[in-house]
Amino acid sequence: MTLPPTSSLKTRIALPADEADVVALRRALVAKLTYAVGKDPLVASNHDWFVATALTVRDRIVDRWFPSTRAIYEQKRKRVYYLSMEFLIGRLLGDSLNNLGLTETMRAALAELGVDLERLRTIEPDAALGNGGLGRLAACFMESMASLSVAAHGYGIRYDHGLFRQYIKDGWQMEAPENWLASGNPWEFERPEVLFHIGFGGHVELVQEGSGAGGYHWRPAETVEALAYDTPVVGWRGKHVNTLRLWSARAPDPLGLEAFNRGDHLGALASQARAQSISQVLYPSDETPAGEELRLRQEYFFSSAALQDIIRRHMEQHDGDVRALNEHVAIQLNDTHPAIAIPELMRLLVDVHGLEWEAAWTITQATFSYTNHTLLPEALEHWGVPLMERLLPRHMQIIYMINALHLDRLRAAGKIEENEVGEVSLIDEQAGRKVRMGWLSFVGAHKVNGVSALHTELMRQTVFSTFNRIYPDRIVNKTNGITFRRWLMEANPGLTRLLAETVGGKVLDDPMALADFAAYADDTGVQDRFAAIRKDHKVALARLISERLHIRVNPDALFDTQIKRIHEYKRQLLNILETIALYDSMRAQPTRSWTPRVKIFAGKAAASYHRAKLIIKLINDVAQVVNSDPTLNGKLKVVFLPNYNVSLAEAIIPASDLSEQISTAGMEASGTGNMKLALNGALTIGTLDGANVEIKQQVGDDNIFIFGMTAAEVEAKRRDGVGARDLVAASPMLSQVLEQVASGVFSPSEPDLYRDLVESLLDHDHFLVLSDFDAYAAAQAQVADRWKDQKAWRRSAILNTAHMGWFSSDRTIREYAREIWDVPVQ
Numbered sequence: 040m041t042l043p044p045t046s047s048l049k050t051r052i053a054l055p056a057d058e059a060d061v062v063a064l065r066r067a068l069v070a071k072l073t074y075a076v077g078k079d080p081l082v083a084s085n086h087d088w089f090v091a092t093a094l095t096v097r098d099r100i101v102d103r104w105f106p107s108t109r110a111i112y113e114q115k116r117k118r119v120y121y122l123s124m125e126f127l128i129g130r131l132l133g134d135s136l137n138n139l140g141l142t143e144t145m146r147a148a149l150a151e152l153g154v155d156l157e158r159l160r161t162i163e164p165d166a167a168l169g170n171g172g173l174g175r176l177a178a179c180f181m182e183s184m185a186s187l188s189v190a191a192h193g194y195g196i197r198y199d200h201g202l203f204r205q206y207i208k209d210g211w212q213m214e215a216p217e218n219w220l221a222s223g224n225p226w227e228f229e230r231p232e233v234l235f236h237i238g239f240g241g242h243v244e245l246v247q248e249g250s251g252a253g254g255y256h257w258r259p260a261e262t263v264e265a266l267a268y269d270t271p272v273v274g275w276r277g278k279h280v281n282t283l284r285l286w287s288a289r290a291p292d293p294l295g296l297e298a299f300n301r302g303d304h305l306g307a308l309a310s311q312a313r314a315q316s317i318s319q320v321l322y323p324s325d326e327t328p329a330g331e332e333l334r335l336r337q338e339y340f341f342s343s344a345a346l347q348d349i350i351r352r353h354m355e356q357h358d359g360d361v362r363a364l365n366e367h368v369a370i371q372l373n374d375t376h377p378a379i380a381i382p383e384l385m386r387l388l389v390d391v392h393g394l395e396w397e398a399a400w401t402i403t404q405a406t407f408s409y410t411n412h413t414l415l416p417e418a419l420e421h422w423g424v425p426l427m428e429r430l431l432p433r434h435m436q437i438i439y440m441i442n443a444l445h446l447d448r449l450r451a452a453g454k455i456e457e458n459e460v461g462e463v464s465l466i467d468e469q470a471g472r473k474v475r476m477g478w479l480s481f482v483g484a485h486k487v488n489g490v491s492a493l494h495t496e497l498m499r500q501t502v503f504s505t506f507n508r509i510y511p512d513r514i515v516n517k518t519n520g521i522t523f524r525r526w527l528m529e530a531n532p533g534l535t536r537l538l539a540e541t542v543g544g545k546v547l548d549d550p551m552a553l554a555d556f557a558a559y560a561d562d563t564g565v566q567d568r569f570a571a572i573r574k575d576h577k578v579a580l581a582r583l584i585s586e587r588l589h590i591r592v593n594p595d596a597l598f599d600t601q602i603k604r605i606h607e608y609k610r611q612l613l614n615i616l617e618t619i620a621l622y623d624s625m626r627a628q629p630t631r632s633w634t635p636r637v638k639i640f641a642g643k644a645a646a647s648y649h650r651a652k653l654i655i656k657l658i659n660d661v662a663q664v665v666n667s668d669p670t671l672n673g674k675l676k677v678v679f680l681p682n683y684n685v686s687l688a689e690a691i692i693p694a695s696d697l698s699e700q701i702s703t704a705g706m707e708a709s710g711t712g713n714m715k716l717a718l719n720g721a722l723t724i725g726t727l728d729g730a731n732v733e734i735k736q737q738v739g740d741d742n743i744f745i746f747g748m749t750a751a752e753v754e755a756k757r758r759d760g761v762g763a764r765d766l767v768a769a770s771p772m773l774s775q776v777l778e779q780v781a782s783g784v785f786s787p788s789e790p791d792l793y794r795d796l797v798e799s800l801l802d803h804d805h806f807l808v809l810s811d812f813d814a815y816a817a818a819q820a821q822v823a824d825r826w827k828d829q830k831a832w833r834r835s836a837i838l839n840t841a842h843m844g845w846f847s848s849d850r851t852i853r854e855y856a857r858e859i860w861d862v863p864v865q
């Protein structure tokens with residue numbers, strides 16, 4: 040495949056537009072605008088055109104959707120159900136056009152109508168139905184499963200409001216509600232006929248033996264309706280289309296007519312509000328469970344709706360043979376958030392379908408598998424027994440039964456000592472009685488996976504060590520991946536074109552073909568084009584920074600990027616402290632030949648996470664001081680870009696030279712931003728944590744900057760005590776930086792603002808920011824040196840791109856399909 044060279048960002052990978060196709064598309068657009076949007080082309084706004092375009096594209100997707108669905112049905116293929124509280128989808132127009140191969144045709148058709156496709160793309164609101172990595176992984180997996188023709192359905196919640204919009208006021212994070220549905224959602228289909236009743240509360244009745252159904256019957260006090268909305272997900276080259284089905288909550292009697300007639304007008308509305316609140320808003324915390332009742336209601340709401348839907352479909356297609364469920368269905372639990380699905384399936388099989396307990400349990404275990412995304416014990420979900428008994432009384436009984444049989448089995452097989460019972464029990468009897476959702480998921484699943492090699496190994500050694508001894512084959516690794524369609528082709532069409540021209544068009548279908556790009560690492564012509572493509576993105580990002588923050592940055596400087604949720608373990612603090620050290624050094628020796636740098640930060644802190652919000656404030660305060668210091672000659676700039684989301688990531692990633700992956704070793708389960716940045720040619724500065732370890736193996740030690748303590752060293756250090764004060768005393772640079780922060784150099788109007796922050800680092804530096812500081816600063820000095828040799832830098836950058844093929848989520852999905860789900864893949 041030879042394509043004409045171009046450095047235009049706008050030119051995407053696609054065949055040149057065929058004139059007949061352009062005409063057909065143009066007609067379809069005008070028809071949609073007229074008859075579906077109801078607007079005259081003469082007065083239509085860009086938003087009207089966006090809707091018309093999305094609906095036109097959706098038609099093409101639907102044309103492929105029904106054949107996909109029919110084929111699965113006719114072949115009686117085993118289906119995969121991906122249950123996730125979060126789907127961080129972002130925008131869909133670019134994705135859909137790219138996968139259908141329609142980008143250039145659409146661009147031409149719109150251009151004939153006087154409309155700019157790039158403009159329309161930016162109008163689409165981000166579907167931000169997720170917090171961070173876990174939610175984005177679910178979205179990448181949906182795309183890969185469609186691309187590999189896996190018969191898959193995603194199930195989640197159609198939140199009215201996704202993750203909050205972040206803005207910065209006086210350096211502080213502020214949260215505003217996000218309203219992605221305000222102007223409608225052209226991608227989805229409401230399915231009023233797909234509706235399930237979800238019960239809460241009430242009591243359990245023992246019905247007469249011999250009545251057919253189990254023996255117990257749950258009589259909920261309250262019922263909420265789950266209403267389905269379907270979004271078709273089109274795979275690469277439009278070959279297959281799957282469905283993302285999100286549930287919205289409604290009151291069964293939305294008018295509350297009975298109360299209304301009694302004259303209780305507000306009371307009539309209250310029950311409606313209570314029901315609808317379930318799907319109103321995404322929980323904005325990541326990593327740490329919030330523990331509120333509403334969260335448990337959300338979890339049960341969508342898990343139950345999904346299971347009822349799954350069983351209904353199975354019964355329709357497999358002659359009502361519920362005993363064959365696990366032959367035709369695989370259900371993946373994205374962390375423990377949908378773990379209540381395990382007792383829910385038991386309830387449906389035993390109480391509703393009349394199966395005996397043992398048979399039901401065998402089916403349940405064979406159907407479910409569970410992905411763990413965190414090791415922090417405090418981040419594992421626990422639900423208080425009293426709350427469970429009140430909200431889900433039948434499920435609590437079932438969990439007790441699962442637990443009793445689980446413990447009996449282990450005792451009978453001599454697998455545990457009596458003193459280990461408390462440890463493996465599904466009920467935590469310490470600190471109030473709580474259901475351990477991680478244990479429930481482990482016991483109820485046939486496979487449990489970690490998300491990187493290191494994380495899986497640590498799962499075996501720490502949180503799940505006893506379970507791993509008892510069930511040594513249950514834990515497996517599935518290193519995360521990212522979809523290259525979004526994170527390479529759409530985010531970086533210029534690089535995609537260069538790759539297709541050098542290694543050939545096969546790279547568009549086979550990510551492992553990227554390896555051939557390594558042969559060009561020393562080719563000056565390719566290096567120059569690679570650099571020119573990066574420069575275009577850096578100029579575009581510099582423009583965005585200037586528009587949004589009124590900060591001027593030099594596109595030739597090293598763009599040093601840390602973009603992710605703000606969390607202490609991710610150590611944005613380490614980055615900003617080292618930035619201050621660099622600032623001090625630059626001021627002390629202004630005539631040295633400093634590598635010009637732009638420090639780019641973006642990310643949201645959970646609204647209630649005060650320490651994380653203080654770190655955002657510190658970054659902004661440091662930015663104020665650094666950016667207005669004329670002595671630096673623009674050699675250092677600090678930028679905090681507000682409202683990090685998928686679309687902003689797509690703009691930042693191809694423009695980044697250095698990828699900051701500096702979590703305390705052992706704490707980042709995998710990371711996926713690390714993969715996106717390296718794929719686009721950024722070099723990583725990072726610890727041996729999560730998937731960084733595997734990135735290092737792939738790109739080679741010379742093309743990555745690894746520093747700091749290993750996970751084992753972190754563990755030892757925490758055991759032996761950190762001794763932060765001695766450490767600081769021994770490092771003049773670090774003492775100076777901490778002194779400046781503590782004394783208010785960056786917060787002159789509030790000099791004590793950061794005193795506690797610094798004190799707590801000195802007292803108990805749990806995340807080992809100070810212990811890793813010198814190693815990090817030394818690695819950053821190496822980075823600055825390497826940058827001075829642009830040829831060497833470009834070589835390393837090309838090798839990063841070339842060696843990232845393995846991190847395609849297609850590879851990850853193939854592994855799940857073969858080793859966990861037992862379904863065929865293309």
Ligand code: 26Q
Binds near residue numbers: 322328707710
């Ligand atoms: C649970 C209960 C109540 C409220 C909130 C939560 C909650 C919500 C979100 C707990 C955890 C999360 C999200 C976790 C997450 O995103 N983990 C990340 O998953 C990525 C995909 O595997 C990994 O790459 C990251 O390393 C991991 O941090």
